[in-house]
Amino acid sequence: MxxxxxxxxxxxxxxxxxxxxxxxxxxxxxxxxxxxxxxxxxxxxxxxxxxAPSVVHVSDLRSILAVHDDQDDSSSQPSDHHQKLVVLRGTVEAKSAVDSSWKTFKPNVLLSQESGDKAVVVQRTQTGSWITRQLVLVGAVNCPWALLCIYNEWKGFFGWPSDLRAIFARSRREQESTSIRAVPFVLVDGGRWPHSDFVVVNMDGSNHPLPLTTVFHQLQPITASPYTFLQALFGHEYPVGLLDEEKILPLGKDITAVGMCSFKNGVPEIKSCKDLPYFLSDxxxxxxxxxxxxxxxxxxxxxxxxxxxxxxxxxxxxxxxxxxxxxxxxxxxxxxxxxxxSPDAGTQIASEEETGDVPDGELCVICLMRRRRSAFIPCGHLVCCQLCAISVEREATPKCPVCRQEIRNSLRIYDT
Known part of the structure; x- marks a missing residue:
């Protein structure tokens, strides 16, 4: 540490x-x-x-919702208003693959820039990686050798402001920028075609984590420059590279959806429940x-x-x-x-105290006028006159002015 x-x-x-x-x-x-x-x-x-009922096949979802609606309003047709919490296991598929419209001829899917995999969610994160000042000689190979020698000699002098700043505020060693793209997708029964039964996934208002798969991970080194050298010389950290990371939700992945399911325009739709820690999960x-x-x-x-x-x-x-x-x-x-x-005790003590020529080493540390006469208990420090010792004892939490230890009493010391 x-x-x-x-x-x-x-x-x-x-x-x-x-x-x-x-x-x-x-x-x-x-x-x-x-x-x-x-x-x-x-x-x-x-x-x-x-x-919550566990739905193994998407085709069973209509019957479960229909039974729920029959219990509520005794109607044989599914209702668009009633919602039911279900746990559904299905396979990810683009919504354009099940739409019976002209959009079917134009698949609405995303492609990973690096692997080329088809996906419905693509999240790309770029993280700036930093190392501490002590490792700067490893990365700054493009800096002049003379400057590195100067830095090595003077880093203790230039480094103290950053160390002092680190006591109060820890600077961030990573700076992230995240971009996410998504297209409408559904959950279907895997291995069945055509997908006559499906449930639409509504991600509006969902802050739950997604079961994304990392498909790309690469570190791009940063070439050292004079500005980078100044950062290392006067700052606390030194940038070494950018870390690119790409995560996708690919087509054909089996996931579990936990949420409120209902019919919207005759099509089953599931959305997240804020009271639950899961929505889409492996x-x-x-x-x-x-x-x-x-x-x-x-x-x-x-x-x-x-x-x-x-x-x-x-x-x-x-x-x-x-x-x-x-x-x-x-x-x-x-x-x-x-x-x-004894109302005249204070005046008697004051008259007994010596206020004449007292050596500096024997003066009271509080008033700097009278000779040290009272020792505090239990620390034993003889640093105050009797009047100042009494005033210290009268405080709410009396403490020795030297060691700051709590005192219980003081003892008058007499010279022989």
Whole structure:
């Protein structure tokens, strides 16, 4: 771990343990609440998928929806208004292949630029790859040797601003630009032709991940330039190349669709359900159930564990601060009683204090006028006069001005 990361970790640990761990307890309580809320959502999704009928063949979908409509309104014809959650397994096919119109003669599909595969979804991502300043000598082969030698000698001096900046804000090492194209597609029964039965996939408003296949992966190196050398010299990172990645949803791929299915103009259509974590996936229904059941158990026990820890830490912080407040209140009452019993005690102490020629090494570190006479307990530092020591003791959380350790009392020291 580098020094900036160590400093950041130390700062975060001090913040988490402040107020006797109260901040850490609140953070654990927030994590526990979030885990339990996610557990509730995951359990609800699991129950919905368990109750949803599993459609093995697309041709069975019409009968399932027809039975659902008959139970609702006793009509023999499928309705365009009723929706039913189903789990459907089918094969990807372009919508133009099943349209009975002039579009059939013009297939509406996408082609991968690199592999030439036919697809209905193409996602292309370009990522800029960076390396840290210490590896710049490997990539900057086109820079003059003299400049590299100068950089090697002075990199410690020029590098400290970036290290200091890294403590507060970590710069991104990757810059991505993603473009996605899609055409209308349907799910059909694989191996059957013609495709008389199909279901249209409606992706409007869906933010679920797609089961895409990576077909192209290549790193294009960047030629070093004077500007690149300046980036490496005064900056924190050095660009080395562009990483191109292409993912497609090819024709003929078997996928599972989980969503609300209904008839639209007499054609079955399925769209995503925002309450479910899946829409289009490579997993089967049984695999989804296993994953959701395992995730719900982890979230439940994680929420219970974090909640128990937070209760223990917050209880300890509350009791410790309560006892500290009661101790301070008792000390305060004793001081007030002693001051009421002897109102001239302060003037007597002031008259006893030496304010004449006192060496610099024996002056009080607070007032810089009187001689050091009181030692703090339990740290034992003799750094204050008696009046300043009393004023320190009267604070809400008295601490030694040297070591910042909490003090319980002070002791008057007499010279022999």
């Amino acid at each position: 580098s020094s900036p990361e160590q400093a950041l970790a130390s700062l975060l640990s001090q913040l988490a343990l402040s107020f006797d761990g109260a901040v850490l307890g609140i953070a654990l309580a927030y994590t526990a609440v979030r885990s339990l809320l996610k557990f509730s959502a995951t359990s609800s999704s699991l129950n919905k998928i368990l109750k 997993l089967t229904k049984d695999q989804m159930i296993v994953n959701l059941a395992f995730r719900s158990k982890i979230l439940l026990w994680g929420g219970v564990a974090f909640g128990s820890l937070s209760i223990g830490i917050l209880g300890y912080a509350v009791m410790r601060n309560w006892n500290r407040w009661k101790e301070w209140r008792q000390n305060r009452q004793l001081q007030q009683q002693s001051q009421a019993a």
